[in-house]
Amino acid sequence: MPDSEYRDVRSLDLFAPLAEETFTSLMRGAYVQNFPAQIELIHEGDPSDFLHIVISGSVDLFSSWNGRDTSLSTVRPNSTFILAATIKDAPYLMSARTLEKSRIALIPSRDVRATFDVDGGFARAIVTELAQSYRSVVKAQKDLKLRTSLERLANYLLGQQRHAGGGAVFELEFEKRRLASVLGMTPENLSRAFRGLQPYGVIVTGTRVTIDSQPDLERFAAPDPLIDDPST
Amino acid sequence: MPDSEYRDVRSLDLFAPLAEETFTSLMRGAYVQNFPAQIELIHEGDPSDFLHIVISGSVDLFSSWNGRDTSLSTVRPNSTFILAATIKDAPYLMSARTLEKSRIALIPSRDVRATFDVDGGFARAIVTELAQSYRSVVKAQKDLKLRTSLERLANYLLGQQRHAGGGAVFELEFEKRRLASVLGMTPENLSRAFRGLQPYGVIVTGTRVTIDSQPDLERFAAPDPLIDDPST
DNA sequence: CGCAGCCTTGACAAATGTCAACAAACGTGG
DNA sequence: CCACGTTTGTTGACATTTGTCAAGGCTGCG
Numbered sequence: 001m002p003d004s005e006y007r008d009v010r011s012l013d014l015f016a017p018l019a020e021e022t023f024t025s026l027m028r029g030a031y032v033q034n035f036p037a038q039i040e041l042i043h044e045g046d047p048s049d050f051l052h053i054v055i056s057g058s059v060d061l062f063s064s065w066n067g068r069d070t071s072l073s074t075v076r077p078n079s080t081f082i083l084a085a086t087i088k089d090a091p092y093l094m095s096a097r098t099l100e101k102s103r104i105a106l107i108p109s110r111d112v113r114a115t116f117d118v119d120g121g122f123a124r125a126i127v128t129e130l131a132q133s134y135r136s137v138v139k140a141q142k143d144l145k146l147r148t149s150l151e152r153l154a155n156y157l158l159g160q161q162r163h164a165g166g167g168a169v170f171e172l173e174f175e176k177r178r179l180a181s182v183l184g185m186t187p188e189n190l191s192r193a194f195r196g197l198q199p200y201g202v203i204v205t206g207t208r209v210t211i212d213s214q215p216d217l218e219r220f221a222a223p224d225p226l227i228d229d230p231s232t
Numbered sequence: 233m234p235d236s237e238y239r240d241v242r243s244l245d246l247f248a249p250l251a252e253e254t255f256t257s258l259m260r261g262a263y264v265q266n267f268p269a270q271i272e273l274i275h276e277g278d279p280s281d282f283l284h285i286v287i288s289g290s291v292d293l294f295s296s297w298n299g300r301d302t303s304l305s306t307v308r309p310n311s312t313f314i315l316a317a318t319i320k321d322a323p324y325l326m327s328a329r330t331l332e333k334s335r336i337a338l339i340p341s342r343d344v345r346a347t348f349d350v351d352g353g354f355a356r357a358i359v360t361e362l363a364q365s366y367r368s369v370v371k372a373q374k375d376l377k378l379r380t381s382l383e384r385l386a387n388y389l390l391g392q393q394r395h396a397g398g399g400a401v402f403e404l405e406f407e408k409r410r411l412a413s414v415l416g417m418t419p420e421n422l423s424r425a426f427r428g429l430q431p432y433g434v435i436v437t438g439t440r441v442t443i444d445s446q447p448d449l450e451r452f453a454a455p456d457p458l459i460d461d462p463s464t
Numbered sequence: 465c466g467c468a469g470c471c472t473t474g475a476c477a478a479a480t481g482t483c484a485a486c487a488a489a490c491g492t493g494g
Numbered sequence: 495c496c497a498c499g500t501t502t503g504t505t506g507a508c509a510t511t512t513g514t515c516a517a518g519g520c521t522g523c524g
Contacts, residue, residue, distance in 0.1 A: 063378065093370050093371065124349065124355045149512075188512090188514080224297055
């Protein structure tokens with residue numbers, strides 16, 4: 001693993017508490033691999049052999065049932081995924097595929113569990129990470145159960161806007177068909193939802209979004225920190 | 233705290249790894265309280281001052297937004313709730329109310345965090361608990377995004393049946409209006425969903441459910457361990 | 465240029481929610 | 495133990511939301 005990537009991984013909150021020696025030994029069994037876009041890295045139901053870390057690119061976590069499928073979340077650089085499965089030594093609940101060319105580090109789950117068993121600091125770091133993940137999913141659950149698709153889209157746009165710096169104009173970060181799936185609707189419905197937000201000053205052309213009337217949109221969206229604020 | 237309850241709490245997986253002394257000291261700041269039915273124990277957004285443990289009775293975790301509300305889960309005896317908020321020292325994401333007369337133990341969050349910081353075994357137990365919770369919510373999310381309400385109900389009934397011992401006849405464990413909310417639908421819709429399952433051999437009278445044709449229902453429900461199996 | 469994939473639109477169907485009425489079940493106080 | 499009132503559950507009629515199918519436009523790339 002190149003030195004710069006080693007440092008990237010080392011700098012993750014998850015590994016911060018590890019002694020240099022412990023970290024090095026954990027990394028000994030690890031390897032890094034490049035994947036092209038649209039490669040299925042893991043398939044739900046498979047045993048969780050590796051903890052994955054996205055070094056560059058991005059990964060889609062999704063799930064299928066009975067011919068349908070849905071995107072559950074996106075993993076971006078310098079985050080891990082499927083930590084819970086690794087810890088519990090249980091099968092993956094979600095599949096993962098690269099959205100673009102990506103570089104992924106793989107650490108044998110066995111090693112992660114072994115380190116976790118002996119290193120209290122590591123265990124505490126994992127707790128923090130898991131608590132964060134748990135709260136994210138709970139928020140997604142609330143979003144889905146308490147809001148219509150139009151409301152979800154409105155709040156998503158506000159979140160994206162903030163993420164992009166708060167200006168009136170910003171870009172959608174991914175394909176609309178995937179955005180639709182993330183928001184729990186069909187692509188057709190998303191198209192109509194964008195039109196449905198026009199009365200609140202939302203203009204979409206291609207991947208570019210303009211929010212003409214911030215107050216109108218916010219009044220309609222009624223964002224709630226306990227659903228929409230990623231940090232709390 | 234009466235001795236039998238002390239032992240109940242002591243026997244939780246979460247506290248198993250604690251040395252007797254550590255556990256006792258953690259319990260020193262704790263207290264136990266009886267609540268009547270329908271009391272709101274915590275309100276979403278409040279700071280998480282206590283880790284709660286249900287000793288007897290049951291507790292509904294729910295959430296509200298913009299005049300709507302939804303039940304997210306039920307906590308039964310000898311489980312904790314809002315562990316993630318306690319650990320992160322973040323506001324509750326869900327409100328909690330007693331469903332019936334209940335006995336609840338409260339441990340100051342500060343003490344939990346302090347113990348967690350110094351006791352690696354406790355940290356590991358918390359990880360296991362959180363990983364479990366995380367996976368439960370992910371399953372709920374998949375259930376919600378991949379299935380229609382009729383399919384959710386069918387799978388819920390199969391789960392209840394198994395939970396009740398697997399016989400063809402069993403009882404619903406809670407009010408239909410609440411079941412509707414848990415399943416993400418209105419009470420009216422649930423009524424119709426029950427009728428909608430009649431063709432698959434489901435008969436409901438009051439709170440009693442009879443599954444006449446197990447194979448038909450299972451074929452329709454298409455249960456999936458990665459969504460419906462609480463243990464994986 | 466031409467193909468393939470994504471996005472949009474329209475027409476329609478299915479699923480779900482709302483409102484209103486009523487029936488059934490439940491709990492309380494007499 | 496009964497009567498009463500409140501809550502819960504059911505049903506019908508209807509509105510809204512969401513999904514499905516089919517067609518066509520746009521875009522990017524070989």
